[in-house]
Amino acid sequence: METCVIKTPLGYTKIVGDVDGISSVTVLDSEEIITDIIPLLLEDCAFQLQEYFQGIRKNFDLKLNPEGTNFQKQVWKLLEQIPYGKTVSYLDLAKQLGDVKAIRAVANANAKNPLWIIVPCHRVIGSDGSLTGYAGGLHRKEWLLNHESPFKQQSLF
Secondary structure, eight states: OEEEEEEETTEEEEEEEETTEEEEEEEOSSOOOOOSSOOHHHHHHHHHHHHHHTTOOSSOOOOBOOOOOHHHHHHHHHHHTSOTTOOEEHHHHHHHTTOGGGHHHHHHHHHTOSBTTTSOGGGEEOTTSOOOOOTTOHHHHHHHHHHHOSSOOOOOO
């Protein structure tokens, strides 16, 4: 496994992967040493993340290889289908899976998503529109949703 750490507007981000694909992208709550030379296998991921934060990239084109249960992977595949700038509820996802009673299991799988931003779990909100749970912290979820919003708040002064 190759590893690197890059700096993003939301903190230090650790990328892990190998020839089989990117297995995790994690935002860190501590200051880390930024990788001087990004391993070749991780360069594209680091580049695409930087483009995302610059507002250039709306979709990721990476080979992914996250570890998880079959159910988790099924939920993560649904997350990948949520368009940039849009949100869905946990209930919406449970309905897509064909079982409205699976809402807690969907929320659990969402919370275990190892591919921060790339598999956009930040686009999942409560049925009432609330910003419910987010492993990276609600402040980051709010930032990401604002970053992707087609309606940018402009300063009056």
